Amino acid sequence: MKLTGAEIFIECLKREGVKTVFALPGGVVLKIFDTLHQQKDVEVILTRHEQGAGHMAEGYAKATGKAGVCLVTSGPGMTNVITALADAYMDSVPLVCFSGQVPTNLIGNDAFQEADNVGLSRPCTKYNFLVKDVNDLAGTIKEAFYIATTGRPGPVLVDIPKDVSMAKAEFTYPNAVSIRGYNPTYDGNKWQIKQAAEAIMKAKKPILYVGGGVVFSGASQELLELAEMTQIPVDMTLMGLGVFPGEHPLSMGMLGMHGTYQANMAMHYSDLVIAIGARFDDRVTGKVSEFCPHAKVIHVDIDPTSIRKNIHVDIPIVGDCKTVLRELNQILRATVNGEQKDLRKPWWDQIREWQQAHPLTYQQEKDGPIKPQQVVKRLYELTKDRDPIVATDVGQHQMWAAQYFKLAKPNRWLTSGGLGTMGFGFPAAMGAQAAFRDRLVLCIAGDGSVQMNMQEMATAVVSKLPVKIIILNNGFHGMVRQWQDLFYEGRYASSYLDTTPDFVKLAEAYGAVGLRVKKVGDLDAVLKEALATDKPVIVDVPTYPYENCYPMIPAGGCNHEMILEDPPELKKKQSGSTKVTPEDKDTVLTA
């Protein structure tokens, strides 16, 4: 029997196990929406902006480990989803985005709502397709899911012209995909793995540096075994949080620009860096020429381009983290004995010393302004038994969430790392909630970034996605203000946001619940009230506006040279001020 392109599209989604599509209609995709409307297998979540659809698909993918799917129209629909595609590309999120295109006979004519979707998305997708013939549609969709979810995952775009979605063809879904130019390497080179095992046995000051690749590969168990067996401390990247239990004695927490003191010191002074599924991003390496000066480097990554892109690697292993770690563990199991513990005792003594010297710290006075760290810490303590999924936007609140929310398991952490996309958190949280309707999904946000994609509150209310947004509201683009305080002599150029909107009223306007924490003593009660609500909630928490996030390695600085607290002149300037002062407003106006 012949099916229309739109019907073929849905049949393909069903075969790929897709239950949810995040979508926004438009002229050239109406046939697809009309067909989706007449079936029950694939749920459509109607978003209010295509960027929201893209981030929701990302959140869905990060929480489930499966490909997220979004569907947008041509022209502005496509340009709006670009940010989400670029975000997914940077953070290796498996995503399949379907875009509508003008009919094939109009392509290139500057037709209404026409854009070169394939051209626009080329630099921010792993691969993209323009389907010109309905007979190619099923095979193309199969390839799209295959490419998005294998090797180093990433976003794939399938551009479907209007006439292709309406034309008919016999439907056959291919069982397998074979692309001659695409054969990801899963098994690591055995010789190299043996070399790595030998280096691990000999190392006196080893450190594990693990990232998002371990999450996508599903290798957290293998990582735990490796770390415990060899007693090697674990540094996690921002993308890797949760892949190793945050409260485990071997966990050093996050490393990098706002990483913990012990994580960065251990990295800098180590003699063996074991990088797994991490890519030596500039927020981790700091000054490349002085990065880990004493260390040999083992680098396990499925993407060969990640290896030796930024720093020299001594033992490169191209392969899937899970497969490689299994093999590595097998060798080590036979060779590890008590000697390593003795060999590394001085290293652990040193690490414990670092931990005690500069733990993460902040001052919360009983009647003083609410400190943002306190909010994250209490939120963590109140929810950890419920195994929540935590999304964040980008900025100071993101770094505090990374520091204080010590996740125990992978696929619970939704954050925008590589692209640093403000407005990511809320829709990503909704995507995860759509995948897991019964789970607790939190979004820790800032008052600046949450306003990007606030419109999705309508989606949350209508589609019953009861995400809990906790806004650390300091009236600033806080990270920008922090840099201005530290590096631009405190001139707050375009970083002050004032006290609008009223987030409680805003939530209510959308039909959600709005709550506000007025003083630190009310924090627990209000958070508990929010957590007990079965609707989407915004908890507005006005926080101390001048709190800065430490430790901090200035951009291009060395990893062992962290700023640990406000410099004295900054402390003096801000002592006692709990609100933005008139002078500050002046700097805002005159800057």
Add this chain to the structure above:
Amino acid sequence: MEHIISVTVENKFGVLSRVAGLFSGRGFNIESLSVAPTLDPSMSQMTIVTSGDERIIEQIVKQLNKLIDVIKVVDLNETEFVSRETAIIKVHTKDQDRAEALRIVDIFRANVIDSTPTTYTIEVSGDPKKIEAIINLLQPLGIKDLVRTGRVAVAREPVRSAAVQAKKVVRE
């Protein structure tokens, strides 16, 4: 250092822009790029002349390999190779210059492929130095137009296997 990279790709639309976009997006340098179908019409062969230190060339090769439409990448500098470039040069030739132009064509084993009373169109192949040299010699006559193909290159058969084969021939 200059490298010649030979890239076998799928012969479909958009592949050239993926390769070109990779170079521009990552700030890699392209000195020349030539592309044409291979014996198998489903594939095309690209010859890319680029430059960079060892780390950059390694990244270029890896990034090219990462492209899904790229089937094979060979950095020809890792082996022996031969390369050629063709130029077509249109030269003004007044009466007294016509003989001189033909002499230069002769010396460089070039060809005149078109002729008018006031111009010669000359085709020349060789390595870039040879092309530069003929251009320098023709310049005083007045070059009206110049197009170059960019280089194409192929790896040499390993000398040893060639020697073995030669031996075989002798024996036979």
